Amino acid sequence: MKSAREHMKRPGMKLQQLRYLCAVVDHGFNVTAASQALFTSQPGISKQIRQLERELGVDILVRQGNRITGLTEPGRELVLAAQRLLIDSQELHRIATSHSAADSGSLRVATTHLHARYPLIPVISAFSRKYPKVRLGLLQGPPAEIASHVGSGRADIGITTGPTDADPTLVMLPAYQIHRCLIAPPGHPLLKSRRLTLAAIAKYPLIVYDANFSSGWTVSQAFEKQRLTPNVVLSATDADVIKAYVASGLGVAILQSMAYDPKADSGICALPVDHLIAPSTTHIMLRSGKYLTRYMFDFIEMFSRKWPPALVRNALRKNLREVRGHS
Numbered sequence: 001m002k003s004a005r006e007h008m009k010r011p012g013m014k015l016q017q018l019r020y021l022c023a024v025v026d027h028g029f030n031v032t033a034a035s036q037a038l039f040t041s042q043p044g045i046s047k048q049i050r051q052l053e054r055e056l057g058v059d060i061l062v063r064q065g066n067r068i069t070g071l072t073e074p075g076r077e078l079v080l081a082a083q084r085l086l087i088d089s090q091e092l093h094r095i096a097t098s099h100s101a102a103d104s105g106s107l108r109v110a111t112t113h114l115h116a117r118y119p120l121i122p123v124i125s126a127f128s129r130k131y132p133k134v135r136l137g138l139l140q141g142p143p144a145e146i147a148s149h150v151g152s153g154r155a156d157i158g159i160t161t162g163p164t165d166a167d168p169t170l171v172m173l174p175a176y177q178i179h180r181c182l183i184a185p186p187g188h189p190l191l192k193s194r195r196l197t198l199a200a201i202a203k204y205p206l207i208v209y210d211a212n213f214s215s216g217w218t219v220s221q222a223f224e225k226q227r228l229t230p231n232v233v234l235s236a237t238d239a240d241v242i243k244a245y246v247a248s249g250l251g252v253a254i255l256q257s258m259a260y261d262p263k264a265d266s267g268i269c270a271l272p273v274d275h276l277i278a279p280s281t282t283h284i285m286l287r288s289g290k291y292l293t294r295y296m297f298d299f300i301e302m303f304s305r306k307w308p309p310a311l312v313r314n315a316l317r318k319n320l321r322e323v324r325g326h327s
Helices: 004-008 015-026 031-038 042-056 073-100 113-117 120-130 143-152 214-225 239-247 294-303 309-326
Strands: 061-064 067-071 105-111 134-140 157-161 170-178 180-184 205-209 231-236 252-256 269-272 280-287
Touching (some): 015 031, 015 042, 015 073, 031 042, 105 120, 105 143, 105 294, 113 120, 113 157, 113 239, 120 134, 120 294, 143 157, 143 170, 143 280, 157 170, 157 214, 157 294, 170 309, 180 239, 205 214, 205 239, 214 252, 214 280, 231 239, 239 252, 280 309
Parallel strands (some): 105 157, 205 231, 205 252
Antiparallel strands (some): 061 067, 157 280, 170 280, 180 269
16 A cells, blocks of 8 residues: 555645544544534535545545444554644645734644743743734643644644653753742741651642643652652642642642742742752743744744754754654
């Protein structure tokens, strides 16, 4: 069988057919749901996908009677190629638009609550002053969701602290390190420790991040490595919520240092814990082959001076060569 890329070069194929196919897959092989999402008819979608299969000469979908139950082996490869082509077609429009209106457009950033709430505020403020015609959108979620947003093209840029063994088509640019601290109400016994230990922390009620977030599993792993079982009384996804419950006396927490302000957070105190939990790296996440406008390059450099446009371009080119070399 020819490769997916060779098949996609054959004449007669339409982007509309690929959109219909990907919509059916995205909606769990429910053609009715796909047709409603695309505002078209169910028979029309079925007809176009059948036509696509005839043009390619392979079955893409597994059918049982009138039901679609999954993808064939070549279908899995073809859907991945179709998804890439649809994303690339969107990039063509973005490239054309960016040259006709270089200082206007949209920028979608996928990130966690922590980054949206703290380091991104001054960046977005400065960016909006420089590019008032650019529509900014924030998509918040855990690292896996951020990677999905960037990989699918729903977000232009991702900012996250998490595992870097994601999709190889995602380019990870290290920006800075996240340090952590123990926070507790004033006068708490742990704040008097000469050298804080995880064993000492495990003796007290602990408030933690949800395990889907990097700080959640990072802290959990630190206790597991020392075979300690902390007394977790609450998990949350929001640093401000965690601080509020610590201030209320429910427990102590290990929090990112950037989320603690000794002036603003009057109901809690903090101690550094770098000797207990190694700092994590925050990355700027981009999709391989992604076309970046001038204002996107500016946003990246505003967030991290380590990544001027020339270095970002080099990283994107290097990743694209590596991806193509393994395809």
